[in-house]
Amino acid sequence: MAALKELRVLGYFLCLFSSVAVMADDLSQGEVLFRQAGGYGCVACHGMYAQGDGQVGGNIRAKNLADINRALLQQPSMKGLSSVLSGADRALLAEYLAELNSYELINWTLGVGEPFQQVKVTADEHYQLVITNKGFEALTLQLTGISEPGQVNIAPYQTLAFAWQVKGSYLFLASDQSRLQLTLK
The missing domain is CATH 2.60.40.420 (Cupredoxins -  blue copper proteins)
Known part of the structure; x- marks a missing residue:
């Protein structure tokens, strides 16, 4: 019985570690999309770290998935990216922005x-x-x-x-x- 309990605890920690690894991977995918989507990425208008940096697009660190979808539909300069970014890509971008906004x-x-x-x-x-x-x-x-x-x-x-x-x-x-x-x- 003790061995089964230890196995459950080990399984829990492995699941916890696995989800953290997936999250880190998602963030790196989101970062790649942020820098390269459509051939020029979001950095062209929003700065290397979504901070704006005097660029035309401004600081978008606090933007979420709904904001991204709305901008892709309504902003003329972003409509070209709308067909390039899948729903999963947009979710990855939103996760990356949330991570940046945590600082x-x-x-x-x-x-x-x-x-x-x-x-x-x-x-x-x-x-x-x-x-x-x-x-x-x-x-x-x-x-x-x-x-x-x-x-x-x-x-x-x-x-x-x-x-x-x-x-x-x-x-x-x-x-x-x-x-x-x-x-x-």
Whole structure:
């Protein structure tokens, strides 16, 4: 009887692990669709991480399946993707957007705008820092506390993202042209 109970527990954990693996696979499929659907993906209008980034389509991280279906039917620029994306593809995109939306977004654009930004963050919250280099030169950034190693290179017009959980009370990120200060609320 004890062996049967252990087998049931093992089966439960295997099912749990299996569903997590499928979910991770679905997210990666959703990410691929987001970047490549129709030959140009959603990134052309919505940015590499659905953050908008000054693109024509804006931030869509909080959009769900109903929003995606409505946009594919009503938005002239998206109607071409409507025939390319199956119902399953649309569901995968919605799951990917939900995953992105589970992180609080901090968007840092280098090469345009204010040279100094200050953002208030909450301890123990999960954030995604999306950095876009809109300049014509590669930059080296100091991201100690967010990325290991702390130094990151970003090419011209490249966008990188880093997910992390806020620890500590103060974080200062810098490039030669721009500064980002993160302080606790």
